[in-house]
Amino acid sequence: MKFFRLVWKNAWRKKIRTSLTILSVFVAFLLFALLSAIGYAFRGGVDVADADRLIVIEKVSLINPLPSSYQARIAATPGVESVTHASWFGGYYQEPQNQFAQFPVDPEDYMAMYPEFEMPAEQREAWKRNRTGAVVGRELADAYGWKVGDRIPIQATIWSRKDGGRTWEFDLEGIFSAENARGNTALMLFQYDYFDEARAFAQGTVGWYILRVADGADPVQVANAIDAQFANSPAETDTSTEAAFAQSFTKQFGNIALIVTLILGAVFFTLLLVSGNTMSQSVRERIPELAVLKTLGFGDRSVLAIVLSESVLIMLIGGLLGLGVGWVLVQGVAEQFGAFLPGVYLSPASLATGFGLMLGAGALAGIFPAVKAMRLSIVDALARA
Amino acid sequence: MADVLARLEGVSRTYQKGKEKVEVLHNLDLEIPDGDFVAIMGPSGSGKTTLLNLLGGLDRPSSGTVTVGGKVISSMSNSRLSKWRATNVGFIFQFYNLLPVLNALRNVELPLLLTDFSAKERAKRAGIALDIVGLSDRAKHYPRELSGGQEQRVAIARAIVSDPKLLLCDEPTGDLDRDTADEILRLLQALNREHGKTIVMVTHDAQAAEYANRTLHCDKGTLEARAAA
Numbered sequence: 001m002k003f004f005r006l007v008w009k010n011a012w013r014k015k016i017r018t019s020l021t022i023l024s025v026f027v028a029f030l031l032f033a034l035l036s037a038i039g040y041a042f043r044g045g046v047d048v049a050d051a052d053r054l055i056v057i058e059k060v061s062l063i064n065p066l067p068s069s070y071q072a073r074i075a076a077t078p079g080v081e082s083v084t085h086a087s088w089f090g091g092y093y094q095e096p097q098n099q100f101a102q103f104p105v106d107p108e109d110y111m112a113m114y115p116e117f118e119m120p121a122e123q124r125e126a127w128k129r130n131r132t133g134a135v136v137g138r139e140l141a142d143a144y145g146w147k148v149g150d151r152i153p154i155q156a157t158i159w160s161r162k163d164g165g166r167t168w169e170f171d172l173e174g175i176f177s178a179e180n181a182r183g184n185t186a187l188m189l190f191q192y193d194y195f196d197e198a199r200a201f202a203q204g205t206v207g208w209y210i211l212r213v214a215d216g217a218d219p220v221q222v223a224n225a226i227d228a229q230f231a232n233s234p235a236e237t238d239t240s241t242e243a244a245f246a247q248s249f250t251k252q253f254g255n256i257a258l259i260v261t262l263i264l265g266a267v268f269f270t271l272l273l274v275s276g277n278t279m280s281q282s283v284r285e286r287i288p289e290l291a292v293l294k295t296l297g298f299g300d301r302s303v304l305a306i307v308l309s310e311s312v313l314i315m316l317i318g319g320l321l322g323l324g325v326g327w328v329l330v331q332g333v334a335e336q337f338g339a340f341l342p343g344v345y346l347s348p349a350s351l352a353t354g355f356g357l358m359l360g361a362g363a364l365a366g367i368f369p370a371v372k373a374m375r376l377s378i379v380d381a382l383a384r385a
Numbered sequence: 386m387a388d389v390l391a392r393l394e395g396v397s398r399t400y401q402k403g404k405e406k407v408e409v410l411h412n413l414d415l416e417i418p419d420g421d422f423v424a425i426m427g428p429s430g431s432g433k434t435t436l437l438n439l440l441g442g443l444d445r446p447s448s449g450t451v452t453v454g455g456k457v458i459s460s461m462s463n464s465r466l467s468k469w470r471a472t473n474v475g476f477i478f479q480f481y482n483l484l485p486v487l488n489a490l491r492n493v494e495l496p497l498l499l500t501d502f503s504a505k506e507r508a509k510r511a512g513i514a515l516d517i518v519g520l521s522d523r524a525k526h527y528p529r530e531l532s533g534g535q536e537q538r539v540a541i542a543r544a545i546v547s548d549p550k551l552l553l554c555d556e557p558t559g560d561l562d563r564d565t566a567d568e569i570l571r572l573l574q575a576l577n578r579e580h581g582k583t584i585v586m587v588t589h590d591a592q593a594a595e596y597a598n599r600t601l602h603c604d605k606g607t608l609e610a611r612a613a614a
Binding site: 002003005006009010012013288289292293294295296297298299300301302378379382 | 438441443444463464467468471472476478482484485486491495496498499504543
């Protein structure tokens with residue numbers, strides 16, 4: 001701390017150069033914050049996945065349906081505690097850009113499978129009683145201003161009705177929230193029985209099954225037993241953990257994690273070059289001053305620490321500003337577009353990673369000039385004064 | 386007779402210049418008594434600054450020993466030598482070598498950053514040093530806001546702030562006009578006479594050397610004593 005004033009004053013020796021460097025650090029960390037939040041949204045399902053839940057999908061593709069008759073056979077498999085199902089509806093509200101997830105489900109079984117979805121008991125009962133009833137998550141209700149009692153028309157993109165229409169109308173009977181604040185509640189659930197009866201085709205099928213493994217049962221053995229049951233049938237299955245399912249679902253949009261990593265890698269590589277160059281220039285310009293410090297008794301380590309601290313300080317100023325502004329923007333995006341991109345969130349882990357990157361990048365950018373300053377020969381350097 | 390503060394015994398210093406070896410100092414013996422004010426004169430390249438660097442522990446002899454205050458500094462490790470410099474020797478350069486980003490008070494305070502003094506104590510001591518050199522009213526001024534003479538006074542304050550016994554001055558008036566140079570030299574003389582500082586001053590200026598108790602002439606790596614005028 002005794003050296004802070006010296007470090008601070010040295011960092012601002014060339015105000016424009018330091019400001020520009022800080023600006024480039026700011027942009028890099030702003031990007032880091034935004035991309036981390038988007039990456040989090042895409043793998044949100046993975047993070048909140050329950051280790052005891054398995055997902056059964058059709059072996060070739062998630063798009064292919066599975067027969068409803070599988071439910072009883074899956075339920076009878078040793079190690080399975082309970083089972084339910086869901087299907088992809090793929091509709092939109094009013095305008096095609098208003099897309100969000102809608103699943104026809106069995107209200108009783110599905111809500112039992114997902115106890116993290118919390119809803120008043122009377123709303124849950126009302127939904128069960130009403131065949132055209134639906135419930136939505138808090139994020140959706142807030143995004144569209146829906147309240148219990150509203151009639152919500154959803155335009156189907158896949159499932160036309162038997163009467164040829166593509167508009168499905170639902171009565172909003174309840175609004176649920178997630179126990180985990182990061183749980184996805186940009187979701188609409190409605191009765192499978194109504195959906196299956198009214199749809200024009202594919203009756204008697206579901207999109208996928210979700211099952212809970214009994215206490216003490218080995219999830220791998222349970223998954224293998226289920227897939228073995230349906231081997232060589234017209235609809236073979238592939239059973240995996242909820243996390244693996246969420247991951248494979250996310251990969252439909254491309255390998256988001258890899259894309260984010262590549263972009264950030266390029267940004268930080270450039271940042272290291274820019275800030276490393278700034279520090280090298282800064283040290284080169286004041287070699288005689290560094291020699292004076294050493295003459296006054298500043299040891300090699302002190303000089304190394306002063307130069308490194310300067311580099312880390314510049315990185316921290318720009319980085320914290322970038323993360324701060326990023327956090328504010330992410331909050332805004334989450335509020336405005338939560339329904340379309342649920343789970344956009346700058347997690348504490350991302351913030352900690354960002355902070356670590358600031359320290360790491362600062363140290364890396366400053367290490368070569370700092371070592372050069374440390375190894376400075378006083379006599380040679382003073383001769384340049 | 387005063388105790389010997391600094392002693393050079395059989396000191397040689399050789400530099401490698403390309404493929405050639407250049408001997409700047411040759412088998413030099415020198416004793417500097419405590420409280421002395423010595424001027425070292427000589428032509429450029431005669432080894433004056435090298436001698437000063439050896440006395441201040443900025444350079445090491447190729448052979449021989451350098452002892453200051455009873456400690457053989459020529460065999461100290463780099464880190465020990467840094468610590469030793471911080472408390473035992475003050476340096477005054479021709480071009481002042483103040484840090485432009487710090488004001489006068491903060492420049493003077495620099496050597497005290499290596500001590501355990503509190504911020505308040507450091508500021509107090511730096512203020513006293515500035516007072517001794519007559520610049521307490523310029524404490525908040527940056528080097529660019531000071532004249533050459535004032536900058537050199539700040540540099541002297543920085544050299545004495547940790548109260549070292551030995552002050553090493555390399556052409557301290559080389560960048561100043563006559564009047565200002567005389568002011569600086571009178572200040573050095575006062576530090577020698579009133580504060581008991583031992584001063585070794587390298588200079589080209591015969592008039593400057595007159596302020597010293599004695600003058601040594603350095604030529605071709607050897608020293609020769611001449612009586613002060």
